[in-house]
Amino acid sequence: NRNYAISVIPGDGIGKEVMPEGIRVLERAASLYGFSIEQKWQDFACCDYYAKHGQMMPDDWKAQIGNPDAIFFGAVGWPDTVPDHISLWGSLLQFRREYDQYVNLRPVRLMPGVPCPLAGREPGDIDFWVVRENTEGEYSSVGGKMFPGTDREIVIQETVMTRHGTDRVLRYAFELAATRDRKHVTSATKSNGIAITMPWWDERVEEMAKHYPTVTHDKYHIDILTAQFVLNPDRFDVVVASNLFGDILSDLGPACTGTIGVAPSGNINPDRTAPSLFEPVHGSAPDIAGKGIANPVGQIWSAAMMLEHLGEADAAAAIMRAVETVLAEPGLRTGDLKGKANTEQCGRAVADAL
Amino acid sequence: NRNYAISVIPGDGIGKEVMPEGIRVLERAASLYGFSIEQKWQDFACCDYYAKHGQMMPDDWKAQIGNPDAIFFGAVGWPDTVPDHISLWGSLLQFRREYDQYVNLRPVRLMPGVPCPLAGREPGDIDFWVVRENTEGEYSSVGGKMFPGTDREIVIQETVMTRHGTDRVLRYAFELAATRDRKHVTSATKSNGIAITMPWWDERVEEMAKHYPTVTHDKYHIDILTAQFVLNPDRFDVVVASNLFGDILSDLGPACTGTIGVAPSGNINPDRTAPSLFEPVHGSAPDIAGKGIANPVGQIWSAAMMLEHLGEADAAAAIMRAVETVLAEPGLRTGDLKGKANTEQCGRAVADAL
Numbered sequence A, B: 001n002r003n004y005a006i007s008v009i010p011g012d013g014i015g016k017e018v019m020p021e022g023i024r025v026l027e028r029a030a031s032l033y034g035f036s037i038e039q040k041w042q043d044f045a046c047c048d049y050y051a052k053h054g055q056m057m058p059d060d061w062k063a064q065i066g067n068p069d070a071i072f073f074g075a076v077g078w079p080d081t082v083p084d085h086i087s088l089w090g091s092l093l094q095f096r097r098e099y100d101q102y103v104n105l106r107p108v109r110l111m112p113g114v115p116c117p118l119a120g121r122e123p124g125d126i127d128f129w130v131v132r133e134n135t136e137g138e139y140s141s142v143g144g145k146m147f148p149g150t151d152r153e154i155v156i157q158e159t160v161m162t163r164h165g166t167d168r169v170l171r172y173a174f175e176l177a178a179t180r181d182r183k184h185v186t187s188a189t190k191s192n193g194i195a196i197t198m199p200w201w202d203e204r205v206e207e208m209a210k211h212y213p214t215v216t217h218d219k220y221h222i223d224i225l226t227a228q229f230v231l232n233p234d235r236f237d238v239v240v241a242s243n244l245f246g247d248i249l250s251d252l253g254p255a256c257t258g259t260i261g262v263a264p265s266g267n268i269n270p271d272r273t274a275p276s277l278f279e280p281v282h283g284s285a286p287d288i289a290g291k292g293i294a295n296p297v298g299q300i301w302s303a304a305m306m307l308e309h310l311g312e313a314d315a316a317a318a319i320m321r322a323v324e325t326v327l328a329e330p331g332l333r334t335g336d337l338k339g340k341a342n343t344e345q346c347g348r349a350v351a352d353a354l
Ligand SMILES: CC(C)[C@H](C(=O)O)[C@@H](O)C(=O)O
Pocket: A192, A193, A223, B088, B093, B247
């Protein structure tokens, strides 16, 4: 059965503008590759549902979303009216947890046509994955305040790591590395300073590595690892990291390849006990929202990752070829990449290149 | 009284090799600028004190160090024999806390002669300070393990922020910005994800900003901030951050300017209730230790920061001029900067340029 039920959540700001282009390319791919997409759109966003109801989603959001094969997500956030921690914990971060999307997967790849901020790097030089733990760790909601409003005020937030949660993401990283040419895992740690959780993380990495004798591994403290992303980005293959460290590395990596505006991400439940969610790395970008100039490639690349996850590998690969063709052409790419196209023109160009 | 008592702790690895050059330049500066340096050396290191006694420092280390005007520190760490979290918590991290060195101050500056990994940047383009909270936050020792050794294993580590500890480092950052041309503070946050401590951090920044009407300020989430260090490093003036975020940014910043091997840092007690500590950013570098090829400029630049702190601003400025002269000269700089000198030759060159 190649009919896929997709929950579509465009969100706020440029999320609303790039989503139609993602859908355009998805539909074109469906008709070309002989599958179909059934869409159910939701208005779970600051400027829609929240504006009307004072919360990000209805109490029965799970029932309303139903049981789709995947969630196609734009970007949520509108800090002028809703503080970010309210909007994000009320949607994206809630999906990650409640749907147990325990892997956040992001490519770091130097693409043709995308100006690289690092000196002397060419497409092909940089090509690795960041595998981020996506449900626990530093993003816990455990903690609180003492003596609020006084000089003695103390605020505490707990990082919580479980063997269950850590081992499964490490396993995913080693499995992924085993399928690649270089078969190498780099672990992000900070065991010299964060002296309770991180030495334990290192131990779990060593344990997991024993099961993958063909995969090599090393580790870097997060401070020097960010430096290595800038100085030696060609040395990485699969980088595995805790929730916070993965968050940092998966913005820094795309920045080093100049692709922060075009990078995608998958919030993946590898056990398929609930839907996975695919979204561009960029956020809702209030500063450029409403102008129709946002780059739709992050949303489109996310569509390719989603199709890959759904088993439509040929269509996914075709989309990526179309993306590369369009990025290489100044007349077809958007202004952030010194191109001339607007959001819709760029999206149509990718659909046509398909 | 311009006689300064300095506690000298060279530490491990290349710390031992660069320290004599730091001292050489200090002594030369003293004789040229009419002050004197009284040194007390300590062997608090993995390969010395720990090797003999099984701990990093004697129980009465404070008494042994006495009451110096400053501590001049090389680098501690030898992971082959002592795990990093033992060696660091037993020395450097302990000094920071027990001497209440609540500011970690690091320059990010593009220097002549240092190849910049970012495309199209020139000396003068990048020149800012990272002000890192240095005693609390994510580097707490509070937490522990449940169900150890079982599948249900859980590890918890608490981030602890106090108003006392946060406000004083924010104040330092705003005071520093007020002395500079651009008068701008950037705060590193992650209030969209780390939803207890970081929204509170943001509030404290807003409160502090009210006292500095001539200083502008903004904030970035740490993920996109690391990206901005790569994409727009010229936009920063003073960046203030929590302990962990500051750790990351103050390695990434020097990496973006290519200066990780030459960058210094000050662990500063601004209230002068205890000695401050000055050290290069690079660590003990076991991989190149013993070869006499390490770059001594980080240690020498740290000497300049120390003299500035001691009130010898003219000597500090002269050392920086000498460093710039030497860095610009391939025959005088070390191999990591594609130069021809070894550690001692480079150190002598700086002393002579003085
Ligand atoms: C060695 C390590 C514990 C230390 C830190 O994380 O503070 C270092 O990275 C630094 O920045 O001084």
